[in-house]
Amino acid sequence: MAILSANNVTKSFLFRKEVITVLKELNLELLPGEFISIVGASGCGKTTLLELFAGLTLPDKGEIYYMDKKITGKTGFLGYMPQNDLLFPWLKVMDNILLPAKVKGLNIKEEKEKARSLLPIFGLESYENHLPWQLSGGLRQRVALARTCMTGSKVWLLDEPLANLDAITRMSLQDWLMSVVKSLELSVILVTHDIDEALYLSHRIELMKDGVFHKSIYVTGEENEAEKTKLKERIRQLL
Numbered sequence: 001m002a003i004l005s006a007n008n009v010t011k012s013f014l015f016r017k018e019v020i021t022v023l024k025e026l027n028l029e030l031l032p033g034e035f036i037s038i039v040g041a042s043g044c045g046k047t048t049l050l051e052l053f054a055g056l057t058l059p060d061k062g063e064i065y066y067m068d069k070k071i072t073g074k075t076g077f078l079g080y081m082p083q084n085d086l087l088f089p090w091l092k093v094m095d096n097i098l099l100p101a102k103v104k105g106l107n108i109k110e111e112k113e114k115a116r117s118l119l120p121i122f123g124l125e126s127y128e129n130h131l132p133w134q135l136s137g138g139l140r141q142r143v144a145l146a147r148t149c150m151t152g153s154k155v156w157l158l159d160e161p162l163a164n165l166d167a168i169t170r171m172s173l174q175d176w177l178m179s180v181v182k183s184l185e186l187s188v189i190l191v192t193h194d195i196d197e198a199l200y201l202s203h204r205i206e207l208m209k210d211g212v213f214h215k216s217i218y219v220t221g222e223e224n225e226a227e228k229t230k231l232k233e234r235i236r237q238l239l
């Protein structure tokens with residue numbers, strides 16, 4: 001039974017008086033505890049799909065379901081980290097993390113307690129009062145992820161969360177993300193351009209092209225180097 005699903009979603013945009021259909025009766029089911037990576041060429045509609053899941057936009061056709069509940073066009077059910085998530089430079093780490101709660105008008109004292117209990121998971125306990133520019137790129141991404149975590153949702157949608165990081169930071173954050181996903185028992189949809197990252201983190205890689213998912217690649221995590229190379233080659237050919 002899926003925890004999150006897109007059923008036959010179609011989404012078009014009007015661009016210079018022309019209708020461009022980005023998603024064409026697309027289907028995706030995320031199972032509880034599953035980690036899916038979406039890989040596809042730039043402009044193929046990955047962000048458009050995550051925005052539909054997050055309820056920020058409406059599909060022309062089709063529905064989004066979260067645990068059997070129709071959430072099409074409704075926000076607040078899922079943890080969503082947008083592409084190029086920016087922290088507000090004038091707000092301290094804690095205030096950046098609390099911002100969505102403030103916008104929603106939640107009880108800030110309670111939310112702060114919750115955030116404090118999350119900080120160690122994100123390795124941010126000694127950075128509560130830092131400003132974003134005082135942090136490394138990896139730490140900044142962790143603050144953005146901590147903010148995503150504050151929704152309390154068991155489903156995370158991450159749009160290239162580790163892009164723009166150097167290779168070493170990126171690899172250590174991949175390990176860290178994997179451990180957080182396990183300890184919080186999350187189900188995740190990750191958008192990435194990095195095939196190695198997708199292979200390392202996912203149970204399933206969905207390849208997006210021409211408005212649909214045209215191939216699913218299942219990853220056991222038990223593959224040896226030769227098998228991984230073969231999978232990578234196959235994904236490159238399919239893209």
Ligand SMILES: Nc1ncnc2c1ncn2[C@@H]1O[C@H](COP(=O)(O)OP(=O)(O)OP(=O)(O)O)[C@@H](O)[C@H]1O
Pocket residue numbers: 013014015022040041042043044045046047048049083
């Ligand atoms: N609000 C909008 N108005 C018009 N066209 C849009 C809008 N949002 C997205 N598009 C178009 O829809 C297509 C898909 O965009 P989207 O951002 O989903 O791509 P993407 O797969 O996330 O790409 P990238 O890998 O570069 O982030 C692009 O052609 C884009 O120009």
Ligand SMILES: [Mg+2]
Pocket residue numbers: 046047048083159
């Ligand atoms: Mg995108």
